[in-house]
Amino acid sequence: MTDEPFDDVYDDKFDLDDQVEIDGIDPADSRVLDEMVEGIDEEDVDVEGLIEAGVGYVSINRYEQAVEAFERAVKFEPENAEAWVNKGFAHAEMDEYDRAIGAYDEALRVEDEEFDVEALVNKAYAEYESHRGNPLETVERALEKDERSSEAWYNRAVFLNERGSHEDALRCIDNALSLGQRGPRALHEKARALEELGRYDEAEEIRETAREAEEEEIMSEAREGLEGEDSLSL
Structure with a gap:
């Protein structure tokens, strides 16, 4: 898990x-x-x-x-x-x-x-x-109602990875990403599927992209914090 x-x-x-x-x-x-x-x-x-x-x-x-x-x-x-x-x-x-x-x-x-x-x-x-x-x-019931739900595709990818269905999980996570799923964890989930499929070079590229996204999130949060301090000081 x-x-x-x-x-x-x-x-x-x-x-x-x-x-x-x-x-x-x-x-x-x-x-x-x-x-x-x-x-x-x-x-x-x-x-x-x-x-x-x-x-x-x-x-x-x-x-x-x-x-x-x-x-x-x-x-x-x-x-x-x-x-x-x-x-x-x-x-x-x-x-x-x-x-x-x-x-x-x-x-x-x-x-x-x-x-x-x-x-x-x-x-x-x-x-x-x-x-x-x-x-x-x-989650498949959710997709029956809305096949464009990025959250549902992401969750389905997680569940399928847990079950060892990594090809299907990879397809689901690609759907989630194409529909705008945000956050580095989605990329990590894709890397997980790729690793389980033996596609290690691709997985490492995705992991690096995820790490860059994490760094950007940290920087963005820091900027927001500074902006908040500025606004309170006025």
Whole structure:
């Protein structure tokens, strides 16, 4: 089993920046969720606001509070697939894979096409990490719904490499890369397939490209950090 093969995919699960205050609400404030529902008629509860607060908690790694926010969202709007998917993600970040899978199943029950693929891809990841279900079958269901999902092709490549189907894994990872899959880990997964197929020179070239990508990521993060310091000093 590879070392955390999914990190590059799921790090980008939420589109977050360093600013976690949402519409004047700071999710770091422990009173936020209570203030959003107390004394308010059920039909007037801002479910989208609860989801945004949950995303804010995820951005500062407060996953228990994130789960609470998403739980409140689905309590008031049980057919909200976005809240269920996000709830599953927060559970997975705490290694609560059974609960994550349950949340993804709820999202799939809703049958919201906008979130079906995301739910299936994330469910496959949770199944893989928890050794439950059939992650390969789950990710293939995602590809049936959207054959242009780079995350699904990447995950399928990982699962196939694990099973020793390296030719098929190589084809899948090439599909993922051509569809815009980001991150050096995708390149490392391709190198892994090439090495298993005895194509060592090609594998080393890909590894070198992956190392360069990792260095660029480090430099980019450093630049962003410096820019952040500059903006705070103004």
